[in-house]
Amino acid sequence: MGRFFLVKVIRELSGMILTRAPKLCNFVEWRGYKVVYKRYASLYFCMCIDQDDNELEVLEIIHHYVEILDRYFGSVCELDLIFNFHKAYYILDEILIAGELQESSKKTVARLIAAQDSLVEAAKEQASSISNMIAQATK
């Protein structure tokens, strides 16, 4: 499977996809690959795949990803992804590795991400204490 383009603006592709009316099929041929895209409100998710990959499966994966994002952010919207682009990437890393689907259970992904976040929170608290900052600055 090809690489995932997460809301990353590839001009060529967006030109092709945005001009397509709703209720058309979700596949576009592009440079010998196929691009599967799906629109959720104002968000487009595109995935570039090989000719013999299963398009419907890819649509399901996109949906899977969106559902997880939705759970994590609580009805996800464009701003969530813009301000938390790194988190979107981390979640994606839990779902796909080397282009292959990794985790088909939404619960597991949610659990893993929560665990990582708690690690980050702990570190943040430590880092943002004033004493720590002063220690850093006066070093």
Added chain:
Amino acid sequence: MKGPSLMDSLFQRSIDDLIKSLRLTPPGTEPAFIAKAIEEVRREIKSSDPHTKSSALQKLTYLHSLHGIDISWAAFHFVELSSSAAHSHKRTAYLSAALSFNPATTDVILLLTHQLRKDLSSPNAHDVSLALSTLSSICNPDLARDLTPDLFTLLSSSKVTVRRKAIATVLRVFEQYPDAVRVCFKRVVENLENSDLGILSAVVGLFCELTENEPRSYLPLAPEFYKVLLDCKNNWVLIKVLKIFAKLAPLEPRLGKRMVEPICEIMRTMGAKSLVFECVRTILTSLSEHDSAVKLAVGKVREFLLEDDPNLKYLGLQALAIAAQKNILAVVENKDLVVKALSDSDVNIRLEALRLVMCIVSEDNVMEICRILISHALKSDPEFCNEILGFILLTCGRNYYQVIFDFDWYVLFLGEMARVPHCQKGDEIATQLIDISMRVKDARSQLVHVTRELVIDPALLGNPFMHAVLAAAAWVSGEYIKLSRNPFEIMEALLQPRTSLLSPSVRAVYIHSAFKVLMFCMHSYLRLNGDNSSFPSALIDSELVSDVEVDDQNMIVTNGRPLSASSVTDHLAQESILALVNLAEINLGPLAGSNEVEVLERSTNVLGLIKLIKPMLLGSLDNGEGDQTKGELKASETVKLIFDSCSEDLGPISVNAQERVLIPNGLVLKENLDDLEEICGDVKLPLLTSFSLVRPQFPEASSNVDCQGKEESEPASESTSLLAEHWKRHSLYYLAPGNTMATSNDYPPAHDPKDKVTDEAEDLVKLTEKSIITGKTPSQTKPRPVVVKFDDGEVTNVATNRTETKAVLISGAVNKVILGDEATAPSSSRRKPPKSRRVTDESSFGIAKIDQSEHSKAGLGGSKHHGHGKERRRRSSAKDKEHDRKDKQKSDKHRSRHRADKALEAQAPVIPDFLL
């Protein structure tokens, strides 16, 4: 520059601040804002406080992924931050690295090796998965080689998440460093039996990608996959297993037999469309000989096509396209739905339907299909309309018009296509018009009829897309004017005032065609009158033969229309000829002052000719006196000569014709031209467009055999007398029959096809025979006209050779991935530092051994591996020696060697011969 101050780190802009202010920036000032932000980041990134640094990196990553800012200069900082103990910083750093590093060009990747190794063996599962994700995105051969042992350990990790990710990452490592296959493969295979769905899914996914390239190597694992196919209930896993089987089944027919039932079962019972579609695709691509399964699959495809969901329609059409390769009936059965899809609102679906329609074109239905398509073209948008026209032209023109039986119809159809309002395929239509006129003699009369309609219509001249077609039409009208009913009409059309709308190059063709028409009329006129008086007897004698020939052709071709011959005669009254000449003079006169050289030159030619013949015509009108007769004779002689040179048929000539011309002794061809070859070497030769201006008379050289091919209608006696005559005059240009051709010292004229001797002619005969055989259909009553074609095989061979070598290269690389082909091993080991070199030797030693063991027990591909095996053994013994030589320094690698050996021993029983 100074490092960041305390203020900087205290009041650093966070990523949120950056994004917010970036979104508030008025449009147009963004680049300036970004440049300023980057400047800030450059300062912050030098901070020793990991928090400040991490925020800076995050901002950079944001700017990189959304605004495409080049951040390669910061690569070192990513590496630096990745060693932070805090998970949050680590993950920022790894994310930046994964997004921005280029495995091939980023140098600092190597600095990441140590940190990655440390994280891969970290007790914190999150750190490990972070490292794995990063490795899978930025893996290069060096990283893959150095981290293979760590990955090997992780493959049996007790933590499911880690193991799953390790398995997936292995794919990238294998791709970059094929020797890793030897170390890790066995553990990967063991995981196939794991009960955890996540792990199973990862392994199956891995094999799905691996089988893509070199399926044969995975045939022994078929039983395991089969078990998954039967037991697994997860759709996503099943889809991948089906993909694996789609690749394996063609290699082993018995496997297909066992797969068919479970796959059909899944297709019948499962509701998930993605899975059903995968089953359909698997059956249509790999199990197409199982009729009942194919029937079921095609039934499912029909269901897809009947659905409202555009995705299913699109995929259904694609599935039919797959089926069409082996089972054209499947498409024909669903023709109604395919044709319906031609008017779908989605252009992708329409295109897919169009491709499908073009696959089912055959001699029997080409007319019907073209009719349907053109009606669709007329009512669709310009873009798709041209898409349709392009497809029609391509399909009908394929392989020398193989599907066309009735050329009269096709020629009419070409004219119709040219008149489609949105048509922009003028160039292709023009090419085919001219091509058919040369190749298919029988189509010429109809062609002249069609081109007349085009040339005569003044409305078409205003459409620039039509100009190419008009040029071709004008050329055909001029070239085959003798088949025209009314040359005067054509002349008027060619000289009509609206031709000023044409581009100069097209106009030049028009003028030249007018010239030819004029010549023809003059000649016919002279011949009719000449029979009575003015032709000198000597002239008639010497040209008599060819005259008869022309006349005969005229009669033969216009047979069906009694009108034509007489009408031509009617028009040849002196007055009308004079009117014609005047018409030409009046219209072309102003053009003699044209700025365009082509137009100027051609019109001057015509005017010059008119100057020459006009006195003669006027003279004969005046009932010429004695001294005028001389001038008249001269003029008529000139007309004769020019007409003869114009009336020779143009024919297609093989692109290879030149090669067959013998190079005369003493002619140095290569000198000074060698350099050109480099330049011209990769210019693709045009296949059909090279025509010579000389009459292709070569068949005459080898008598009646060839005449069947080209001039069937001629009686044999005539052809032999012609031949004798011809031989008498032109024997100089022929090579000695039978004998070696080196005797002649004369230069053969450069593109004289007469020099093509028997073999060429035989080729022709063979080819025409072939064309007749392939084009044979019992349903047609009319015989298919002969299409002249040449053996252009050499040219296409060159092309295919090129692609073949490319394929060989690719498969070589694949072998490297799977088998670790030794041919490449030395080159890869040369680059490596000595420490890791041992690992290479170790593993390539392993390969040799595996190959032997496989070879000895291979039941499947035994014969295929034979030669290989021996060579491998020889090579492996060489490797053994090298291995011994290095024994002294190998104390520290005992562990890994032991591991590899164990892997080998264990691997043999893991591959049961399920199929035998």
